[in-house]
Amino acid sequence: MSVRGAAGHHCWNSHVSPRSVPKGVVWPGLPSTSESLVLGLLFQLEQSQWWSPERILAHQLRQLETLLAHAALSVPFYRDRLRDAGVSGGPVTLESFRRIPILTRRDLQENGERLVCPNPPEDHGTVGEVRSSGSTGRPVTARVSGVTTLYNHALNMRFHLWQGRDFAATVGSIRALNNAQQVEAAAKGTALQWTWGFVSGPMLYFDILRPIDEQLAWLARIEPDVLLTYPSNLRALLEAARDRGMRLTRLREATLRAEVVDPDLPELCREVWGVPLSANYSANETGIIALHCREGGRYHVQSETVFVEILGDDGTPCRPGELGHVVVTDLHNFVMPLIRYDIGDYAELADGCPCGRGLPAIGRIAGRGRNMFVRPSGEKFWPTALKTEVYKALAPARQIQIVQRTPERIDVRLVAPAPLGAAAEEIVRQRIVEAIGTPFELQFVYVDDIPRSRGGKFEDCVSEVAA
Numbered sequence: 001m002s003v004r005g006a007a008g009h010h011c012w013n014s015h016v017s018p019r020s021v022p023k024g025v026v027w028p029g030l031p032s033t034s035e036s037l038v039l040g041l042l043f044q045l046e047q048s049q050w051w052s053p054e055r056i057l058a059h060q061l062r063q064l065e066t067l068l069a070h071a072a073l074s075v076p077f078y079r080d081r082l083r084d085a086g087v088s089g090g091p092v093t094l095e096s097f098r099r100i101p102i103l104t105r106r107d108l109q110e111n112g113e114r115l116v117c118p119n120p121p122e123d124h125g126t127v128g129e130v131r132s133s134g135s136t137g138r139p140v141t142a143r144v145s146g147v148t149t150l151y152n153h154a155l156n157m158r159f160h161l162w163q164g165r166d167f168a169a170t171v172g173s174i175r176a177l178n179n180a181q182q183v184e185a186a187a188k189g190t191a192l193q194w195t196w197g198f199v200s201g202p203m204l205y206f207d208i209l210r211p212i213d214e215q216l217a218w219l220a221r222i223e224p225d226v227l228l229t230y231p232s233n234l235r236a237l238l239e240a241a242r243d244r245g246m247r248l249t250r251l252r253e254a255t256l257r258a259e260v261v262d263p264d265l266p267e268l269c270r271e272v273w274g275v276p277l278s279a280n281y282s283a284n285e286t287g288i289i290a291l292h293c294r295e296g297g298r299y300h301v302q303s304e305t306v307f308v309e310i311l312g313d314d315g316t317p318c319r320p321g322e323l324g325h326v327v328v329t330d331l332h333n334f335v336m337p338l339i340r341y342d343i344g345d346y347a348e349l350a351d352g353c354p355c356g357r358g359l360p361a362i363g364r365i366a367g368r369g370r371n372m373f374v375r376p377s378g379e380k381f382w383p384t385a386l387k388t389e390v391y392k393a394l395a396p397a398r399q400i401q402i403v404q405r406t407p408e409r410i411d412v413r414l415v416a417p418a419p420l421g422a423a424a425e426e427i428v429r430q431r432i433v434e435a436i437g438t439p440f441e442l443q444f445v446y447v448d449d450i451p452r453s454r455g456g457k458f459e460d461c462v463s464e465v466a467a
Helices: 033-048 055-075 076-085 105-110 144-163 179-186 211-223 231-244 267-271 385-395 422-436
Strands: 003-004 010-012 126-131 139-144 171-173 202-207 226-229 253-256 277-283 286-292 300-302 307-310 321-329 339-351 361-368 400-402 409-415 442-445 459-465
Touching: 055 076, 105 339, 144 286, 171 211, 179 202, 202 211, 211 231, 226 231, 231 253, 231 267, 267 277, 286 307, 286 321, 286 422, 361 400, 422 442
Parallel strands: 171 202, 171 226, 226 253, 253 277, 400 459, 409 442
Antiparallel strands: 003 010, 126 139, 277 286, 286 300, 300 361, 307 321, 321 339, 339 361, 400 409
8 A cells, every 4th residue: 555665755646546536537636625634734644653753742722722722712611711711812832731620521511512612714614523433322413513523534545544454455343334325335235435546445344233153254245354343342243253264265354443442352363364454443533643653563642633631540651661541623614512521441652662653552452441340349340250250151152241330239130152161150250250359249141132232332341330
């Protein structure tokens, strides 16, 4: 797709050609207006990713200055908030920006319309609406503009370039079908384009709510070069394919979205199908936050469009390697500014990346804070070790979900060919208790199915204990 030039920048390969609109014009391509805007952004992104961290920050602060001035003047929710923080006008520094209170999910729910600019800039394009999946039981709605949509198209294109994808590839997308076009494409078996501004191979859709056996049969039929799905669904596909000895001979890559990628999933994918994984990190309210780097294995914050902070419980910035709250500011959403928005995730910064990009690197994305488990002492912990031991011990199970019911009790919900039996359950129980260091009461619950949410997501660890 692209190669690194002598100066360290990416350049287009000769076979990549923009989609051309005028009849009879094939090369050089003349894209549509919106696609031309995306390509113009992509040209800038190809340069800015190699800037120094200091230069990137300076440009972010300039953009924050215009965003805060607009919010203070035009968005009811922010008028007093930014004035009280002393950042309603003039230059913005890191110190002054950090005086702004954190925006919470509850703030969005309780002040939705007050967070919306009643007269957004006309040249920011059509206003749209996005909703969270509601998996927390507390769904939120956000507004976005044509400008924010264009930036996300450009970041998607950057992701394709970073992964070195062949635009002629066939992509099989197993996901929640959330618009009429995708529903129709899945029903009729027709294909859509998967790149913005370039001619691409086909993207074929399949409903993630269909059984895993049907998904595998569909993949065997279409033989994709790239598989796009959610991490929990990929795990189910890999485990079923391993049981059947099924290989996808044309598959070159699996790419993931919407959920946290478990540390063992890349190795499982290589073991079963012999292909690498890639992923992006995003939130419905803010769009793309970070992209996977093939060279360093980390996630690079997309600093051209978002300002990301990783903060401790006391609100101070975390150092590399320290786990903290992910707080995001969308730099270009003038319709509904989300300034210092705590998206509910935990992650940790990394100390740079071998690729040489100046974009900050995230070393680990731990996931939603709501899914942290709680020991009887009140100490919170991530159930990673618990989940790993359960998967190891219960490999024959077709589906597993771990649910903390109380500070003392954890249920292991299983879709399995048959119950384990008392002796086997006791062995698994002992292994799990040793792994997590706390003698929880473990209950094994056998069910016929563990449904996904309406958004197609599946949470394999769920805490019902109030934080």
